[in-house]
Amino acid sequence: MSDTSRAPIWEPLDLSEIERKPKTVFRDDEFVLAIPLTDRQRRDYAAIVGLIRVGGDLGPYYRRSTTADRLLTTQKVLHLHLGGAGSDAILYAVQYPEHVLLVRIDTHIHLDDLPPGRRLPVLGRGRFQASLKTAREEAARNMANAKARLAARNPKPKA
């Protein structure tokens, strides 16, 4: 897996699997459960969120495919299967270096679309990314201000 530690936290990753490190999970403002789920699929959804939180193994929720995942390569949206690898209940998500944004639960429809993902909402994703960027910049500003205050309080002794 490539090193993503230096990527800006607001930029989506194009990895086909969620990294095995703890991440914060967000639900998109425009998130929709578009299909009825079985009890097992609902439990899988809760299990996936829990596994992302602790950086656990999500292997059972991926389906190995020999064809390129064009939704991932074009939109940076990955997908996990609820209720077993062959299931038609798909959790669409976007992965960031420190977060995962859950976008929608639907059938394979968004993978099969031409172009892939054309009907997936994008406004929520855009706002989410902007909020990550704003929060990071605010944190950097606060850090710089705190350092400046500290430096002013404890000036370096003259040589």
Next chain:
Amino acid sequence: MKRATSISTATKGRISRDGAVTKAEQDRKRRARAILDHVEAAKARKSGRDITNLSPDELIADLLRHEVSV
């Protein structure tokens, strides 16, 4: 203190007679900046919902609230 750089700024009453930017103008800018920061922070808070620490039951309840009939 900043000095006025144009007549148009002076004619808007934002500088004093001696050409310095008035305290009132500085305060106005500071308030405008604070409002913008507040709006940006509000936008940041509204984007997405953090569901990391919900229990499995809470997650499923939250999920079902977003079910739409197709």
